[in-house]
Every structure is written in C-alpha cells, then in structure tokens.
Amino acid sequence: MSGFGALAARYEGFILDLWGVVHDGVRPYPGVAETLARLRDAGKPVVFLSNAPRRAATVARALAAMGIGAELYTAIMSSGEAVHAQLRDRLGEFSTLGRRFYHLGPPRDRDVFMGLELAQMDHPAQAEFLLNTGPDDVLGAQRAEPYLPVLEAALRAGLPMVCANPDLEVIRDGQRILCAGYLARIYQARGGVVIARGKPDPAIYAPTLALLGTDRARTVAVGDSLRTDIAGAKAAGIDACWVLSGIDARGADAQGLPMVAVLDSLAW
Numbered sequence: 394m395s396g397f398g399a400l401a402a403r404y405e406g407f408i409l410d411l412w413g414v415v416h417d418g419v420r421p422y423p424g425v426a427e428t429l430a431r432l433r434d435a436g437k438p439v440v441f442l443s444n445a446p447r448r449a450a451t452v453a454r455a456l457a458a459m460g461i462g463a464e465l466y467t468a469i470m471s472s473g474e475a476v477h478a479q480l481r482d483r484l485g486e487f488s489t490l491g492r493r494f495y496h497l498g499p500p501r502d503r504d505v506f507m508g509l510e511l512a513q514m515d516h517p518a519q520a521e522f523l524l525n526t527g528p529d530d531v532l533g534a535q536r537a538e539p540y541l542p543v544l545e546a547a548l549r550a551g552l553p554m555v556c557a558n559p560d561l562e563v564i565r566d567g568q569r570i571l572c573a574g575y576l577a578r579i580y581q582a583r584g585g586v587v588i589a590r591g592k593p594d595p596a597i598y599a600p601t602l603a604l605l606g607t608d609r610a611r612t613v614a615v616g617d618s619l620r621t622d623i624a625g626a627k628a629a630g631i632d633a634c635w636v637l638s639g640i641d642a643r644g645a646d647a648q649g650l651p652m653v654a655v656l657d658s659l660a661w
Contacts, residue, residue, distance in 0.1 A: 394654045397428050398661045400634060403653075406607030407432060408598075408631070409466075411443040411452070413617030413639020414659050418565035421459055422638055424660025429465040431661055438467040440605045442598075442614070444591040444621060446526035446557035446573055447473040448504045468604040472591025473505045473526070475600070476557040479590060480509055486588045490553065491521025497543055497576070498526030498557075505557055517547040523554045525580075527573035534570035537579060544580050554580050556589040560621060564640055592616075593625030613653065623650045 394400055401407075412418055415425050432439055445452050449469040457463070479487040492510060495517045496503070505526060506513070514520040532539035547554065558573035574589070581587045591597055602609060613632045616622020617639025626633035627650060638658040 394656055396661050397656060397659055398431070400613065400654050400656070401428075401432060401435070401437065401661075404611055404613045404632070405437060406602075406605045406612040407437060407439045408442050408601055408605065408612060408614040408626075409439055409659070410592075410614075410616035410618070410622050410636075410639075411441050411445065411456075412560075412563045412565075414615055414636050415441070415461065416456075416459055417567070417639075418563065419459075421461055422658055422660075424658060426460065426465065428659050428661045429461070433465060438605050438607060439465075440467050440601055441469045442592065442601050443469070443471045444558045444560045444572075444574075445471045445473055446476070446498065446502050446505060447471065448477055449474045451501075451504050467606075470597065470601045470604060472559065472597065473502070473557050475590040475597055476524075476555060477505050477509070480506060480511065480555070487555075490555070493519060493521045494524045494555075495520040495522075495543075495547065495552070496524050496526070497540065497547075498524070498573070499529040502526035502557070517543060517550050517552055520547075520550065520552055523547045523552045523580075524557065525554050525573045525576055526557045527576070528571050534572075537571060537575060540576055541579075544576065544583070544585070548580070548583055548585050553586040553588060556587055557591070559589045559591045559593070560618070562640065569640075592618075592621040593628055595625065595628040595630075598625070598629035598631065615659065619648065619650055623652060627651060 614626035
C-alpha cells in the first residue's frame with residue numbers, strides 16, 4: 394500500500410509498535426503525528442504495544458518529549474509493565490522466583506521493580522534471580538562481550554533470568570544497538586533458564602486488546618520486526634501490517650508470515 398489511510402478504513406482498532414514504527418529512539422518519523430491525529434479524529438483507538446523494558450508511564454513521558462502527546466493515542470502496554478505486574482502478582486513461572494535479584498540494565502529501567510517487595514543485590518551470587526532489562530550506558534550497547542562476566546556469574550549461581558525486553562536489537566538514530574533479548578539468547582544458549590514477557594508471546598496481546606476495547610477480528614497490529622511484531626500478531630490471531638521503517642527494512646525474509654499490508658512508513 395502507498396499509505397496508511399487505505400488500511401485504516403478497514404479496521405476499528407490499531408496496535409502500533411513504537412521503536413521502528415512511531416520513532417527511531419530519538420524523534421518521530423515523518424507523517425506519524427498526522428496519522429495518529431487522523432485516527433483520533435475518526436474515533437479509532439490506538440494502543441502502543443512496545444517491548445520497552447520500562448513501565449507505561451515512563452514510556453509516555455519519553456513520547457511526550459518527542460512531541461507525541463497523550464491526546465494522540467488511547468493507551469500504552471509495554472513488556473516492562475507486564476514484567477512489573479508479574480513480579481508483583483507472582484503468577485505462573487514468576488511464582489517460583491525468590492525476592493532477591495540482580496539487575497542487569499541501566500538505572501532508567503529501575504521502575505520495572507520499584508515499589509515491589511524485592512531486594513536488589515550487588516552481585517549475582519547473592520541473588521535468587523537475574524532481572525535483565527538490557528545493556529547499560531557504561532559498557533555500551535554495541536557488543537555483548539562486556540556483559541559475559543555477569544552472565545557467567547549468574548549461570549554459576551543457577552539464577553533464572555527474567556527478560557523484560559525480548560527484542561534482539563533496535564535502530565536508534567540510524568545505529569543498531571543490542572537489547573535485553575540478545576543477552577537472554579546468549580544466556581539460554583549457555584544453559585540458563587529465561588522467562589521473557591513481551592512480543593512475540595501472544596499473552597501480551599490480551600491486556601493490550603482490553604485497553605483497546607475492539608474485537609480481535611477488527612484490529613490490526615503494525616510493526617517493523619518480523620520476529621516480534623508480525624510473528625506475535627500471528628500467534629495472537631490478529632491481522633498484521635509490516636512497516637519498512639525500522640529493524641527489518643527492505644530485503645528481510647518474511648519467512649511466510651501472513652500480513653495484510655506492507656508500508657514504507659506510518660504515513661497517511
């Protein structure tokens with residue numbers, strides 16, 4: 394399709410990825426604000442579904458700083474929000490975790506565990522699980538090697554890893570940077586147990602649809618990542634639109650994943 398307007402006419406609700414669709418980590422893509430305003434004016438709800446390893450309110454503040462205000466969308470669901478809720482409610486796989494944890498990630502992701510009855514440890518050997526929100530600003534996000542000592546220490550301690558961002562990498566201002574999912578993949582390959590929340594797990598779509606308030610059959614999910622956005626929508630039984638502005642640009646192999654449209658960008 395040449396523009397989002399034709400697709401918008403076919404659906405009542407919209408699940409939009411953020412990084413790679415709405416913005417590049419620094420600024421919104423051209424045409425995004427207009428598209429969101431047109432959907433709002435048409436009375437069509439939009440929920441941002443992001444694998445950001447931080448809570449929805451923190452994501453909202455970052456969007457506002459980019460010029461995407463709360464008036465342009467209905468709600469936000471993030472993998473960080475889902476992990477926070479699971480660490481609080483202790484359901485399923487989270488019920489077996491202890492209360493002492495080691496945080497692998499930058500300070501800006503601390504809201505994932507703030508306010509919970511947990512104790513942050515200074516070393517993996519003191520912890521009962523590893524909370525992975527991704528590379529930090531000190532060791533950098535271009536290489537995994539600086540994080541291997543922490544991962545090895547956690548493996549020696551037999552810690553399960555909670556991964557709050559299943560993404561392997563994203564594009565920030567034109568540069569590829571590693572995410573928590575990349576470190577989780579290394580951990581799992583070396584024998585570690587990983588508990589992840591976020592796309593492509595279909596479970597993340599249930600609370601997202603609840604926020605959206607539309608029927609699954611009349612909803613479309615828009616994303617740039619085949620591995621998370623498009624595969625996740627398929628697993629949840631939701632139509633998908635692939636946008637070529639982010640991580641999986643032209644030339645990526647769609648691997649037979651079903652989608653209703655392919656767009657250059659989220660522009661009307």
